[in-house]
Amino acid sequence: NAGVTQTPKFQVLKTGQSMTLQCAQDMNHEYMSWYRQDPGMGLRLIHYSVGAGITDQGEVPNGYNVSRSTTEDFPLRLLSAAPSQTSVYFCASSYLGLAEQETQYFGPGTRLLVL
Amino acid sequence: LAKTTQPISMDSYEGQEVNITCSHNNIATNDYITWYQQFPSQGPRFIIQGYKTKVTNEVASLFIPADRKSSTLSLPRVSLSDTAVYYCLVGDNGNKLVFGAGTILRVKS
Numbered sequence: 479n480a481g482v483t484q485t486p487k488f489q490v491l492k493t494g495q496s497m498t499l500q501c502a503q504d505m506n507h508e509y510m511s512w513y514r515q516d517p518g519m520g521l522r523l524i525h526y527s528v529g530a531g532i533t534d535q536g537e538v539p540n541g542y543n544v545s546r547s548t549t550e551d552f553p554l555r556l557l558s559a560a561p562s563q564t565s566v567y568f569c570a571s572s573y574l575g576l577a578e579q580e581t582q583y584f585g586p587g588t589r590l591l592v593l
Numbered sequence: 594l595a596k597t598t599q600p601i602s603m604d605s606y607e608g609q610e611v612n613i614t615c616s617h618n619n620i621a622t623n624d625y626i627t628w629y630q631q632f633p634s635q636g637p638r639f640i641i642q643g644y645k646t647k648v649t650n651e652v653a654s655l656f657i658p659a660d661r662k663s664s665t666l667s668l669p670r671v672s673l674s675d676t677a678v679y680y681c682l683v684g685d686n687g688n689k690l691v692f693g694a695g696t697i698l699r700v701k702s
Contacts, residue, residue, distance in 0.1 A: 482636075513692075520680060520692035521637070537691075568636045570690075582690060584636025 479504050482585035484569050490591045491559040499554040499588050501569030507583075508574040510552040511536070512544065514565040515587075521568060527552055528574055559592045566590070597681045602697040611668040613696050615681030618662050626657060626664045629680045631695070637680060641666070668698075676700045 485500045503510065511526035513536075523536030527546040541563060543555040552571075556563060567588045572580040598616040605611045617626070625644055629637035641648055643655040643664070654667040668675055678695040 511690075518694070520694050521690075522692070523690070570636070581639040581642070582637075584638070587634070587636055 481505065482569055482571055482583050484567075484585035484588050486588060487586070488589045488591075490593065491556070492593055493560060495559050497556050497559065499556075499567055499569075499590075501552045501554065501585060502550050503552075503569075503571040503583070504550065505571060505583065506549060507571035508549070509580070509582075510546065510569065510571045511582075512542070512552070512554045513568045513570065514538065514563075515568060516565050524554065524567075556590075559590075561592045564590060564592045597683055597693050599679075599681050599693060599696045601694065602699065604699045604701065605671055606701050607672055608670050611671050611675070611698060611700075613666045613668075613679055613681075613698070614663055615666070616663045617681070617683045620661050620683050624661075624683050626655065626661075627682045627684075627690075628653070628655065628666050629682065629692075631678045631680065633677075637692075640679075671698075671700045673700050673702060 482503045508529045512524040513521035515521045522538050524538055524542050525536055525544040527533045530546050530549050533544050533546055546552050569585040570582040572582040627642040628640040630640050631637040641650055641653050641655045643657050645657050648655045656665040676699055678697050680692050680695040682690050
């Protein structure tokens with residue numbers, strides 16, 4: 479299994495541009511999520527999905543859109559990039575736990591720089 | 594979701610045992626305690642999870658007192674490669690993990 483993969487690894491955008499960060503997992507996990515991590519800080523949840531066709535907002539959803547058309551893929555779209563969105567973005571997936579926190583598997587991250 | 598408090602940083606030397614304590618005074622009955630490790634330029638990696646008493650795996654031990662208001666991650670005989678950020682998370686079946694700033698562990702030779 480490749481686990482959780484993310485593309486691109488690094489991206490530079492100009493303010494106002496849009497782009498999509500790709501995330502895919504091959505573990506048949508129901509749950510997928512996106513986090514952002516700013517320097518020296520912990521991860522903050524942007525959006526998450528409990529299955530195909532179902533998404534919901536996390537802690538910092540503004541400026542981002544998501545969709546989940548398949549179990550494997552969970553792309554994150556930046557509608558109009560702003561310098562405040564400069565960050566490292568992590569995608570994660572897990573089984574949908576019912577009684578305990580399921581182990582989350584994180585991708586390698588995408589470094590985004592918005593000029 | 595219960596808030597957690599951890600030391601900002603800790604220093605240790607190779608071969609020593611390292612204990613990182615996490616406070617979670619508002620932990621709920623259904624909450625589990627989970628620790629993740631993050632190396633620079635990588636995503637977090639699951640280390641250990643527990644509900645009460647003690648849990649041990651090949652990487653670490655997790656000690657949880659009876660009142661569950663705190664927990665201690667114990668790393669035996671650390672090496673330079675254990676230098677990382679360690680996150681304590683508390684929650685129930687929510688896969689919505691809430692990460693604090695974590696504890697920066699620096700292991701020196």
